[in-house]
Amino acid sequence: MEAxxxxxxxxxxxxxxxxxxEGNIVVDWEGESTDDNPAKYLEPVxxxxxxxxSRNYIVNIGKLKYMxxxxxxxxxxxxxxxxxxxxxxxxxxxxxxxxxxxxxxALILFQTEDERINIIGE
Numbered sequence: 701m702e703a704x705x706x707x708x709x710x711x712x713x714x715x716x717x718x719x720x721x722e723g724n725i726v727v728d729w730e731g732e733s734t735d736d737n738p739a740k741y742l743e744p745v746x747x748x749x750x751x752x753x754s755r756n757y758i759v760n761i762g763k764l765k766y767m768x769x770x771x772x773x774x775x776x777x778x779x780x781x782x783x784x785x786x787x788x789x790x791x792x793x794x795x796x797x798x799x800x801x802x803x804x805x806a807l808i809l810f811q812t813e814d815e816r817i818n819i820i821g822e
Contacts, residue, residue, distance in 0.1 A: 707749075709733075709741045718749055724756045725749070732766040742774040750778060753785025762794035762822065767803065779810040779817065788816045795821030 707716040714735075717728045727749060735741060750757060761767075775791075782789035793804040800821075807819045 707745050709735060709738075711735065714738075714741075716745060716749070721758075724758050726758045726760065728760045729764045731764065733764070733771040734766065734768055736770070738768065738771045739774040739777075742771070743777070746774060746778050750782065750789075752787070753782055754787045756788040757782070757790065759789070759791045761791060761800060761804065762797075764800070767799070772803065775807070776810075779807065783810065783812065783817055788818075790818045790820060792820045792822055 704720060705718045707718070708714065711734070713732045715730045717730065719726050719728075733742075779789070791804060791807065793800040795801050804819055804821065811818055
């Protein structure tokens with residue numbers, strides 16, 4: 701399915717493509733997150749995309765080429781917010797890419813026993 705909406709950071713290096721598939725809001729990340737302060741861009745975008753914490757979301761990070769450590773802060777803030785909701789929130793990353801494995805494996809502490817919040821390496 702084609703993206704409903706696409707977001708790009710000021711440098712145009714990071715793209716978030718949002719679409720709806722089978723009742724899930726799917727957010728595909730592409731490019732690179734290299735901004736000095738990625739939260740300045742990501743937090744307002746996240747507030748728009750993930751406004752309804754009762755929805756089901758799938759975030760695909762696998763096509764992301766690079767992400768600086770500053771990108772983790774808004775992701776962690778988002779994960780904390782999603783744990784308060786009733787919907788599901790799944791992050792999928794490419795476990796074959798070393799930096800993705802290291803970055804996202806550390807987020808498993810946010811997983812819930814009912815797998816409503818889940819971090820999955822594929």
